[in-house]
Amino acid sequence: MLRGALQDAERPSSIGRLRRLLCALLLLCLPTLCLSQAASESGSGVTDSSPFSSDDLAFIAAQPALRVHNETDWPPFNFSQNGRPEGYSIDYMNLLAEKTGLRVEYVTGPSWDEFMQMIHAKKIDVMLNIVSTEARREFLAFTDAYLIAAASIYTRKDGAVVKGIDDLRGKTVVIPKGFFWQELLERYYPDIKLLLVRDSLECLEAVAFGRADATVGMVGVLDYLLQKNFIPNLVLAAQVRDERFSSIMRLAVNKENQRLRDILQKGMTLITEEELVAIQRRWGARDTVPRMELSQEERLFLRENPVIRAHVEQDYSPFLYLKEGRVTGYAVDYANLLADKIGIEIHYDVGQSREVAIAQLKARRIELIVAMAGGEQHSAYARFTQPFLSTYTGVAIRKELQGVSGLDALRTMRVATIKGYRYASLLKLRFPKMQLKAYDNHLIALEAVASGEVDAAIMSHPVMRSLIQQNFLSDLKTFPVQNDNALKRSDEGLAVRSDRPILHELLDRAITQVTQDEVDRLKRKWNLELQGGNLSDVAFSDRERAYLKQRKLIRMCVTPNWMPYEAINKQGRLVGMTADFVALLEARLDTRWELVPTATWDESLANAKARNCDVLTLAAQTPAREAFLRFTAPYINFPSVIATRTEELFVENIAQVKDRRLGVVKGYAIGKTLRQRYPDLNLVEVDSIQDGLERVRSKAIYGFVDSAPTIGYAIRELGYPDIKIAGKTEFIRELSMAVRNDDSLLYSVIDKAVRATTVEERQKIYSKWISVEYVSSVNYLLIGQILLGVLLVLAFFIYQNRRLARFNRDIQMANAEAAKKNQLLLEKTKELEQLSITDRLTQVYNRIWLEEVFSQEIRRAQRYGLSFSVIMLDIDDFKRINDQFGHPVGDKVLVEISRVLKTGIRATDTLGRWGGEEFLIICPETDVEGAFQLAQSLRERVSIHSFPAAEQLTASFGVAVYQSGERENDLVRRADEALYRAKSAGKNRVEVSVGTV
Template identity: 30%
Template sequence: MLDRSTLDCRSYLPVWLTLAYIFLSCLASPAIADTRENDDDIISIGITVENKPYSFIEGRTVSGFSIDLLREISANNGLKFTYRIGPWPEVYSALQQGHLDAIDGISYREDKANDLLFTDPYYVRQTVVMQDSDNPVGAIDSLEDLKNLRVGIVEDIYYRSLLVDNGISTTSYGSLADLVRALAFGWVDVIIGPSLTLEFTANEAGFRFLKVIGPAPLGPLTDEDLRIAVPKTNPGLFERINDGLNAIPQQRKAELLRRWQEFGGVSLSEAPDFRLNPEARRFLRELGPIRVGLMKDYAPFSFKDGGKLQGLTVDVLNRVSDLTGIQVIPVAGQWSELYSMLKGGEIDVLANMSENQERLAFTRFTEPYYNIPNVVFSRDDSLEFKGLASLRGRTVALGADIYYEEQVVQALGNDARVYSTQEAMFQALEHGDVDVVLASLPNGNFWVREQAIPDVRIVGELNFDGHSGEDLRFGVALSRAPLAGIFNRALEAISPTERRIIEDRWLGASASLEPHQQNELAFSPIEKGWLEKHGSQITYCIDNDWKPLEGLDDSGRHTGLSAEVLRLFSERSDIRFIRVPTESWPEALEAARTRKCDLLSLAMKTPERSQFMSFTEPYVEVPNIVLGRIESPFIESVSELRGKPVGVVAGYAFLELLRNRYPGLELREVSDENEGLRLLQGGELSGYVTTLATASYHIQNLGLADLKVIGRIPADWSLSVAVRNDDPILLGILEKLVASLGPAERNRLEGYWRDIRIEQSVDYSILWQILAGVGFLAALLIYWNRKLGRLNRELEQANATLARLSVTDDLTQLGNRSYFDLEFRKGFQWCQRHSTGYAVAMVDADLFKQINDTYGHEAGDACLIRLADTMRAHFRRETDRLSRFGGEEFVICTSYQDREDTIKRLNDFRKTIEDTPVFFNGHEIHVTVSIGLATGIPEPDDTAAEFLRLADQALYAAKENGRNRLEVRAVRE
């Protein structure tokens, strides 16, 4: 009987690779004979190549489960292995000829036992049946169950004759990788092969929907034992290897096996302690929020469902944001739109982007966070795909600006049709408008299932420039180039467990989106008690002039989208929502801040508002645009309005974004939409920032035919219910109400503004009104002069406020980085001139990431606010300067006469933080801080940077020495 392991390995290795591996084996194990003569502990061992995940070449080193076991043996008994790498026949022949001391991955055979000593098996490899879990075939308990199926096997495999003799139809493939792809593409119904290898290959390729059914019904051929063998002429070596193998704990073997089976060999430890270098941290502190483009129709990686942007890429991005502290503003759109925005600098990062030479001119790429194959979908049974040339004469759909667009168009000419969305491509395939669709495998499978398109099959795999797949990366604009390295650091820090959870969520068998049902609304006993105590009444405030989203009708009644939302909430919960009257949106915000109302029915989350409000998940998103006069040119970027007056309603969320991203804009705050539009119409504003919904409504209802949309802000309004942050029970109630909105309801709500049409017609009543008002022109001019005087005074006040806000941290109300840069050097120079002691303390909240991960970012913000308040209470002297350096880092700068007094004040502050927990949403959160202090009397040759460097070193020492402590460094001892 032929040796199964011999045939197994030979069948997996293409002939052309054999010569390459023989060459590599020479590189990997030079001068074996000479080495053995010099050191008896150096052992040459034969390794089968391309036997993933047991043994294979990775770069110029060997890797795999078997290699890890050999390293464990080496650690246990001091043996050092050099590897002879090659196909099984060559390795086994070398052992027989005495050129090797041992061989790995061999099965026990009676006839071989005459010449070899076998260790106990370190793994029993089971031959299994694997299926596509989206297209299950049922139980396979016998060969009879395989007869009506298309069965894939590796060519010349040892059990092929058994299958053929039993009348089973088989299709052979040259390698296990090809076998797995055949199942993923639907060319066969099941495949048969070694369990661990199939699972490893499927996971490595991203085909997590492929699952093992169970053992293959092959009788005694099902199991294969893997061992290490040594010639009988060397029993001493055998004993050492066998003892070293048996000394490996079973738990450790299981861990190594799981490492290769599930995580591709990556360490199972959790993510490393994520820490950026000072330069990267400084860059992030000065960066502010970033705009990230995400395709809204690229399921399962990024897509909108039920009004919410979600997908694998979104989860990865959220994890990067958690690790780095970067505030992300998602910009959803179609690929071609987002691609142009990245090139034009309107967004900072574009997700789901593949690297190519052309894009490197304006993009810096991260490492791939996922690789997916590109395939050919068709309903044509006669089509045999053998490269792009075989598609000539058929209409072929592909996505706009996809990295292979140019190659396809060049090859197919007019047969290639470019579509802006994935959905449109597959609709065209369903209706027979195209014969073929080129798309990535997960995206295509999603749309085929979503649109229930019958008879679609994968006829082949696309290969461009030697690449069989699409590498998904984050593309970073050149102006934000350091972000690429920061993103890479964060991607590396995502643990294998986290990666698997994310991939399983979107690419596993359960990834198919099920039809949404309206969520059942079930309040907890505590929530029911809260409602009973408050008489099932909740007060709220609105923006009176934000129609059609929300506003007041002629009778003073709440109307618009948010009114409909509250009506739905009231119907399904018996809660009565009572509006608290306010005159304007700033007044509504102030009412919420002072707890005169419990919630804002429609608001966007900002750092400033998060100080006094918590936010539910968004329930509607509205595009953000720029209006201009009819004669104004269209703008590609908001930066084109630099130096020109641009209006925005006071208190609106996007004021923060605009001030941070477009400092050159001359922003003018207006009291409401009507005032902004009138100022724009009168030429006093060059642009007016608002939502598409409200702009459409006002232009139509006020007859403002001389206004138009001239551009778009690259970020949309994500609008939520904002709830007072001192009542976590109320927040839970509103979160459940928002979650109860089903897709149909959300779509109907969006119809409140999407159905509005802008009619570009002249309202002649306006003309007559203007003519009738000419007589009052003189009086109006007098009034206007007085109004200008008032506006100038208000502008001076606004500029003073702006100056204060420009150096104030929004969350903590301490100084920001700009304040630190100004005051740090000023204080240092004063102490230098007056020979007075100068102290710089860097304060860092300990294990702050754990607080965010455990209790959420809002809890983290509450802790930072408490920390800042405590800092203010302990450092209130005239010479004390407090600032938030970034994230959870703060800096205290002060002059001193008594160094020990400064140390005492810092220790008192640290102990107060330790002894005063933060209560948030029913949780008692304990926070501690580590402090690094640098002190000294600055001399003429000293620099402020030296003090800061020493404080940073002291802070690092405080962290290393156990945290919750103060470490002191003196400039001169």
């Protein structure tokens, strides 16, 4: 600017003379301007658009250098390198100081626990990378999160196998004292023994030298310390799947210094994405090494566009939503998985509606929208990847709105939709008289239904169920759209701006490289089955859909005689469990499965190897078979058991009978498994299950090993009264579909279809075909037979004495009758014992047994400091059912609701009938949130279930959590009071005892 002014001053004109005068004035003012500029730079980031108020600026100017915590050894986040603070968090804090004008000095040396005491006493000003917990919030004020890191478990290489945090129960785990994991472990995993030390290095040393079994930490930190300190005998054992252990890092100040917290928070908004990426790339906060083969053009694109801006919605839970200031959800994790495969960073924009996001995509301000359904209306500005998310549509209405069970009932009503979503245009076309009202987001639309502003809302059914649950919109009920193909489901992919064809191709290709195991891990993480139902049907890729369209026939080979699993009947048809599963897959894949007849399992295996059939419907995975087959996820698994003659004793384990001859069917995988585990086992190969059981009967072999259903079925159907299941083995038969390995698309579609079968579908098939009885460890029949033998021997000797012949005959008859009565008495005693704790009508536990379980749980709680919850429920308007339909129908309803409840609780929960139409569920080691979620899930199951005659019913629930020192009666009373409040508030809802909040 100065050089231009001097040039203009040399021009011979009046304007030039004026400019020379201005230049002189400028030169006179230059020192002042320089000082002003220097002052401005010292408070860098404070501009005309600065978020800081005048009071903030005065605080910053008066503030001495902030004392900020820095640890000695916690790379790559903050550590000391040659006496100099280094790490991701240090760079972030330095950048924040530039943005705010604050000065910082780092304090290095104290332990984490000592740092916590210092910030509490206000001897330091700021804690870096700290996690917010309930205890810490009592004296600290936290900023939003700026970094998230997952936790992992490290053990010794020669230690016990650890696959997750649950495997650490009963073991010693070492962590730094005062770290937030201490609070979580003490609260949620009380049976893990804690060893508290100074820092992460001491944790690793404690595990290495055997003072602890494992430590929990972050991979980057612990790997750095292992290499730096030459600790070779530790290994990364598993990731901690419990999200509560993820380090959601924030800055924290003493609670009394709220203004400093607010200034730091405002400064964080001034940090740009480019600045964040620079820090991330320096410290490797995220792996951006591509796992895909890239062309030169694609590599150039990635170098020029390392950061992709994407839109996510803040309330599309559980797929996309905002939690504690960060974006999360199934679809976000999926998009990050794609980013890892490609080698890019995705930065998410939140807070904008879908309508605004579409406008931003049109204006080229963002690159993509996560989870969006395609359509012709978007083709001008967006390209869509193949779908990765298939979700079904639902309707939300108020509970008092009667007679609405489908879209037709809404044709003239007021209906809420979401701006930017496809539902509005489809509904307008189908129902021209429907009064549509568009809202900015899903939650506002649901609140409009609850308030009566509209009559219903249409959106993703899993999303509405999740939002209703999270926001306690208990006055709403939902149902899925069933009979409208255009509306009932939505296949969603990534919408990429149309001028980014390379990005679209990369993302589309990355989706094809996502494995089914990766998808399953995400589904398990987000618990999709509990938070809105299974994703409907199967989300096939475009290639898979095209493949299925042209491939209508799949040839299958089966085990010809392996009931109840599968068999070929006299008419040449497949029967058994597999036949029912195949019927499900035919419907899901829209294909026909043709049976290739075979006489033996070996023949079926040979046909599969020769490619004469495409699928073996049921097979165990072995290395030899992997040479020509690929195995889907297991869909049938049952324990392997031992069948013996009835007179043999109970078998506790295989090792007990390893010196006896045991039969296995030739070619079955269980034989190889047994040989590997017990090399000295005396195994005999037999031709079939029937052959094996016949050999047991003839005493050619001691026992026969196979799965419980097959042996139970054979004993029942073939009539073997002298054969019993004498014990279980430790082996679980996991059986899959085996697909020819030269057709990857066929494998992919079958594997997806198998995994899409629901728990209810599988259980229905199992229940249809399985009826297995085990002998107990006390063999009453054997005892009776021994007693009878003794009596017969005694009778023989007495018989020799002719003088006492008549007397001996009388004794023999009396003793035989007594033996029969004794045997009958034993059986009746066992039956009565079961009847005494079982409700006769519903076949769930009765009140007597519930009170016994109560006593046990209270003793456990008092001894170990644990807690447990109870859920009491009552069928709404049950008297009306009895009055309208009669007591027999009422009894059927009670039986049916018991079955619904049994399928919805966990294996550790105890369900019983408390009295009348009231049921009680005891939930061990369950807090109020877990019990509430379970009650909500059961309430929803009951409300959508179809009951005999009465059809739709509802139930009200009361939840209470045991409090230390509480008596059983008090706990039940609180649950009953909560149930009464649920009834009073309109029924079909869950209320929590106020004593537990």
